[in-house]
Amino acid sequence: MKNSKRSNVDPFIVMDVMESARIAEKNGKHIIHMEVGQPGTPAPKLAKKFITKEISNNNLGYTVTLGLPALRERISKLYGDWYNIDLNPNRVVITVGSSGAFILSFTSLFNIGDRVGIAAPGYPSYRQILKSQDLIPVDIQTEIQNKFQPIPEDIKKNNLNGILVASPANPTGSMVDKETLKNLINTAHENNVSFISDEIYHGIQYEKKSHNSARNNR
């Protein structure tokens, strides 16, 4: 089979570890799983009830493209509850996880060869998803005094088309404060750099609340 150049990305090694663990388990080995972060809580009761009902009623067809309107409304309300933001539900799009959202947002924001900044250390798959779209991941070497997060100067000096920021981040768990986030977003806008905020770990925080990058927009 002929493969595209852009599909030639490094493996996500954790998945190889998972597969080796599965085979070892099948062969009777006792495995203590520490390879991926699995959810520590079950699905919410109401969600389980709703899905079970829909499946038993054979409601398995397509939904509307951007996601169920009631779900989009509810997510916009959640932004109100958590962040006091009046978010228009039309701006909420339901995707299959955040990787699905990356592919959609990168496709809609960038052209082939565009440069997208990612923090180092950072979540390894950003690089592979970007490469698979013929985009150039630009490692931003972060500093401990900046909590291993990019700073506005990084946006200015790297000739970027986009920047991806995760707060809380993986693997450091560090969060940017409200003012820093605002500065990063403003600098990105001023320099015509698209700002992508990976908020997958919102809700998993201890002493302080994480801040949201969306703005009031009805």
Ligand SMILES: Cc1ncc(COP(=O)(O)O)c(C=O)c1O
């Ligand atoms: C920071 C970060 N973003 C995105 C993802 C991928 O999330 P999903 O499984 O929803 O695609 C992960 C998974 O570990 C992650 O750590």
